[in-house]
Amino acid sequence: MESRLVPAAERRLSILAVAGGVVAVVLLAVAPPAAYPIPDCPFHAVTGAYCPGCGTLRASHSLLGGHFLHAVGYNALFMLLLPLLAWWGLGWTRAAFFGRNWKSVVTPRFGWVLLAAVVGWWLVRNLPWAPFAALRPVAGNPLLG
Amino acid sequence: MWHYAQDGQRKGPVSDDDLRRLAAEGSLKPSDLVWREGMTDWLPASEATGFQFGASSAAPAAPSAPPAYAQQPPSYAQQSSPYTPPSAPLDMGAPIPDYLPWSIAATLLCCLPAGIAAIVFSVQANSAKNAGNFDEARRKAGQAKTWLYVSVGVGLVVMLLYFGLIMVGGLAGEL
Numbered sequence: 001m002e003s004r005l006v007p008a009a010e011r012r013l014s015i016l017a018v019a020g021g022v023v024a025v026v027l028l029a030v031a032p033p034a035a036y037p038i039p040d041c042p043f044h045a046v047t048g049a050y051c052p053g054c055g056t057l058r059a060s061h062s063l064l065g066g067h068f069l070h071a072v073g074y075n076a077l078f079m080l081l082l083p084l085l086a087w088w089g090l091g092w093t094r095a096a097f098f099g100r101n102w103k104s105v106v107t108p109r110f111g112w113v114l115l116a117a118v119v120g121w122w123l124v125r126n127l128p129w130a131p132f133a134a135l136r137p138v139a140g141n142p143l144l145g
Numbered sequence: 146m147w148h149y150a151q152d153g154q155r156k157g158p159v160s161d162d163d164l165r166r167l168a169a170e171g172s173l174k175p176s177d178l179v180w181r182e183g184m185t186d187w188l189p190a191s192e193a194t195g196f197q198f199g200a201s202s203a204a205p206a207a208p209s210a211p212p213a214y215a216q217q218p219p220s221y222a223q224q225s226s227p228y229t230p231p232s233a234p235l236d237m238g239a240p241i242p243d244y245l246p247w248s249i250a251a252t253l254l255c256c257l258p259a260g261i262a263a264i265v266f267s268v269q270a271n272s273a274k275n276a277g278n279f280d281e282a283r284r285k286a287g288q289a290k291t292w293l294y295v296s297v298g299v300g301l302v303v304m305l306l307y308f309g310l311i312m313v314g315g316l317a318g319e320l
Contacts, residue, residue, distance in 0.1 A: 039307070039308065039311050042303050042304070042307045043257050045307075051257045052252055052253060052257070053252060053253045053254055053255060053257070056253055056254055075253075077253070078253050081249070081253065085246075085249070085250060085253075088246040088250070089250075092246070101183075101240075103182070103183060103243065104243050104245055104246045106243070106245055106246075106271070107271075107275075108268065108271040108272040108274075108275045111245050111267070111268040111271050111272070112268055112272075114245070114249060114264070114268070115264050115265060115268050118249065118252055118253070118261065118264060119261065122261075
């Protein structure tokens with residue numbers, strides 16, 4: 001099958017993914033942000049604008065610390081799509097481990113919705129007016145207050 | 146969405162309900178080959194669906210000679226591997242990979258703007274696949290894969306350089 005690894009390689013990849021996920025969760029949950037300050041997103045550092053992914057790392061850290069509203073404040077789209085991303089990740093990992101085929105079960109129409117959401121989110125969180133401040137992962141966002 | 150084959154021609158996609166209706170009114174014979182995503186091969190409609198089949202207006206659905214099916218040399222029963230692609234004339238080729246989840250994850254977790262390009266191409270690939278336009282879908286999926294690899298590759302390099310700079314800067318600041 002095109003672009004499909006041999007099952008053994010896929011299984012190793014799935015084990016690696018689980019291990020990496022566990023390490024990431026432990027680091028994000030345990031490491032105090034003061035000890036390991038999360039660096040600025042490179043896109044933001046270079047352009048001064050926020051990318052659709054700006055704030056995901058801080059959002060993950062807040063979520064693991066139990067601060068749900070802060071997590072939403074850092075990246076609302078990421079928090080909205082997190083269940084879908086988790087579902088995809090679990091589905092792929094399970095299928096890869098057991099050597100099965102995996103399908104994302106996303107209809108083409110929903111794919112277009114996702115594309116529009118990502119691009120729209122990119123635009124909207126960079127609008128300079130007041131109500132959109134709540135979408136930016138910085139001080140001034142009321143959710144991060 | 147179902148695809149079905151009649152007289153050596155691929156038809157569809159049609160919805161579950163539409164295919165059921167085609168079967169009920171006799172337009173789709175139990176022996177006609179059908180396929181939808183997730184199936185490894187084309188199967189006769191009677192095996193794949195369990196629909197009620199009405200009498201065809203032309204001929205009763207007797208198991209005499211399923212023409213389109215029998216004329217094609219490699220019938221599905223003779224294929225050795227369960228992953229052999231569906232045979233001609235229903236040339237699906239290999240399954241078309243779906244890069245959308247990876248593209249979304251790449252874009253949200255690091256890698257603009259190539260990640261966006263990967264999303265665009267994977268969405269187009271899925272649309273083309275759904276419309277039965279498999280060559281187009283394959284091409285778009287290939288482009289999505291390229292952009293996905295570019296975005297993740299560039300993202301990794303940028304991240305490494307960037308974190309390296311920050312660490313070096315931090316050390317320099319402490320000295």
